Amino acid sequence: MRPPQERLNDRLEQIQLYGKQYRRLPGGFTSFAREDEQDPELESLVAVAQRLRTLPQIQVAPDFAAQLERRVLRRAAELRLQRSARKRGFLPALRLRPALAGTLGFCLLFLVLSTGLLAFASQVSNPANPLYALRRLEQHVQVSLAGDQAAQATLDLQFARDSLNTLASLADSAHAAAYGQALADLDQHLQDAASSIDALPAGTQRAQLTGELKNLQLDAIHILRGLLPRLTLSERLATTAQLARLGDTIPQVFSGIVTLPPHPNGHATVALSGSNLQPGAQLLVDGKLTGVTGAFQNGLLVFALTNWNGARHPHSLGVLNPDGTAAQTTAITIHMDNGNSNGSSNSTNKNGNGNGNGGNSNGNKPTVTPTPHH
Amino acid sequence: MEAIGPFLDRARQGDGEALSALYQQFLPGIFGYVAMRVPDRATAEDLTSEVFLQMVAGIHNLKANDAAGFTAWLLRIARVAVAGYYRKRTQQPALLPLPGESWEEMQIEQQGILQDHLVGDPAFTLEAREDWLAVVQAINLLTEEQRQVLVARLILGYDLATTARVIGKKTNAVKALQFRALKSLQRLLDESQAQKKKREEIR
Numbered sequence A: 001m002r003p004p005q006e007r008l009n010d011r012l013e014q015i016q017l018y019g020k021q022y023r024r025l026p027g028g029f030t031s032f033a034r035e036d037e038q039d040p041e042l043e044s045l046v047a048v049a050q051r052l053r054t055l056p057q058i059q060v061a062p063d064f065a066a067q068l069e070r071r072v073l074r075r076a077a078e079l080r081l082q083r084s085a086r087k088r089g090f091l092p093a094l095r096l097r098p099a100l101a102g103t104l105g106f107c108l109l110f111l112v113l114s115t116g117l118l119a120f121a122s123q124v125s126n127p128a129n130p131l132y133a134l135r136r137l138e139q140h141v142q143v144s145l146a147g148d149q150a151a152q153a154t155l156d157l158q159f160a161r162d163s164l165n166t167l168a169s170l171a172d173s174a175h176a177a178a179y180g181q182a183l184a185d186l187d188q189h190l191q192d193a194a195s196s197i198d199a200l201p202a203g204t205q206r207a208q209l210t211g212e213l214k215n216l217q218l219d220a221i222h223i224l225r226g227l228l229p230r231l232t233l234s235e236r237l238a239t240t241a242q243l244a245r246l247g248d249t250i251p252q253v254f255s256g257i258v259t260l261p262p263h264p265n266g267h268a269t270v271a272l273s274g275s276n277l278q279p280g281a282q283l284l285v286d287g288k289l290t291g292v293t294g295a296f297q298n299g300l301l302v303f304a305l306t307n308w309n310g311a312r313h314p315h316s317l318g319v320l321n322p323d324g325t326a327a328q329t330t331a332i333t334i335h336m337d338n339g340n341s342n343g344s345s346n347s348t349n350k351n352g353n354g355n356g357n358g359g360n361s362n363g364n365k366p367t368v369t370p371t372p373h374h
Numbered sequence B: 001m002e003a004i005g006p007f008l009d010r011a012r013q014g015d016g017e018a019l020s021a022l023y024q025q026f027l028p029g030i031f032g033y034v035a036m037r038v039p040d041r042a043t044a045e046d047l048t049s050e051v052f053l054q055m056v057a058g059i060h061n062l063k064a065n066d067a068a069g070f071t072a073w074l075l076r077i078a079r080v081a082v083a084g085y086y087r088k089r090t091q092q093p094a095l096l097p098l099p100g101e102s103w104e105e106m107q108i109e110q111q112g113i114l115q116d117h118l119v120g121d122p123a124f125t126l127e128a129r130e131d132w133l134a135v136v137q138a139i140n141l142l143t144e145e146q147r148q149v150l151v152a153r154l155i156l157g158y159d160l161a162t163t164a165r166v167i168g169k170k171t172n173a174v175k176a177l178q179f180r181a182l183k184s185l186q187r188l189l190d191e192s193q194a195q196k197k198k199r200e201e202i203r
Helices: A004-024 A040-054 A062-087 A090-096 A098-123 A132-145 A151-172 A175-199 A203-228 A233-245 B003-010 B016-034 B041-061 B069-090 B105-119 B124-140 B144-155 B160-167 B171-202
Strands: A251-261 A267-274 A282-285 A286-292 A295-297 A298-307 A317-320 A326-329 A332-336
Touching: A004 A040, A004 B171, A040 B144, A040 B171, A062 B016, A062 B041, A098 A132, A132 A151, A132 A175, A132 B041, A151 A175, A175 A203, A175 A233, A203 A233, A233 A317, A233 A326, A251 A317, A251 A326, A267 A282, A267 A317, A267 A326, A286 A298, A298 B105, B003 B016, B003 B041, B003 B171, B016 B069, B016 B144, B041 B069, B069 B144, B124 B171, B144 B160, B144 B171, B160 B171
Parallel strands: A251 A332
Antiparallel strands: A251 A267, A267 A298, A282 A286, A282 A317, A295 A298, A317 A326
């Protein structure tokens, strides 16, 4: 005998089929499942199934069915309208106009790339990087778009501090050009910040920003002085000039007198006048260290040089102080040891602290045209 | 069985005629499933409405292409709707066996819940109400697969193969589920009948 679930299934299918046949051929249904009808247990399950199928509570009321169908169709229409309204928007227009789609795509790509490039450039701090120019432009635009002088000053102070932080990583001979650029940027941002602060009316905000500027300047002095030992001579000169602009005490060389020996390879002396020249300072001739240290005589720092090339007339003279600061002058007077001398005119160096010695004692032609700088 | 693939395709595009055809074909089964699980017609109609409105909202995302897949999807919506209804009423799924809870305790609890819903429904006579409550309780005590087999086989009139696809089982499993579902229903209804008689004798 087959399993009960098989027989039940057959019986249910017979009834289903029988019902259909009955509807088609009234009266022709009496031959089904005589064997199963003799199984009362199975028949009671069939009765449960039929009772369940015909329960009035699970039959749909026609008015409810009609009402819900109307709701369903109304809702479908609403959703269709919403979707078509969304579709009618932007994308179909692009589909119809390929040129517009292409242009917009290009603009979008350009926007994405330029935004990415700007974001990347904003992270660049090394002036040697090609994107540094973009960063400076970005900073300039940011300052221009700042609402007022206080906001501009705040931005300039922030950018100045960024430049100051960058300098430490560039303080070596391999990054001389980048160091110079970062130093120039620091100076520019500090000047801009000072100008913006000066334009502010007196008050708390101005006092606060002035204090921030002062603190930054002190930090800059401290950091730049710390960098001096790692710098080449030209960078030291530039850094010393920046220290002067920050209000630090730095050496100044006003003029130099070279007393040449009567014979080639004889002894020559160089006497420098200036301020803040320190004992133990080394002599710079034409931007190069001679290794000769000077001593003060009558207010002048005097250097004695052996084996001086008699034909050599220096273009610049300077000192490297023991603290690492350096200064130069091109105001140079040449004296011959026999009493003749060639004078040069006075001049003022770049930051106003390098005056050439204008003395021309006996009218001989000048040997050097002064070009003032540290 | 009539293929519903073309209707589904058109209904996904929002075609009203196709939606109407699907609605008419599946309304009896879904209403039957819901009505067997809740105590009154008004609730069954509300929940059925909810199911078909969700059908309209979600049909454009439906992947199913045949009656079995579509039925399974609708029954899933209906099951969630019914569960939500009982969750709202009792804060926990009602009419489901809890660990350690006896059948008698459950019946008392369910009776209470269902009686609450039936209060004020003049359409129900006391006799009919008790009978109907017994059916709802018995149906709710079946497993979800058993309920879906009964709906597919008895109300929607699906063959074994289609029913098997609806519940994701083999045809032999459908036969077994069908047998066990009817057997359980019979037993539960018999027990309910016996309790009813006992109560009448006490009265």
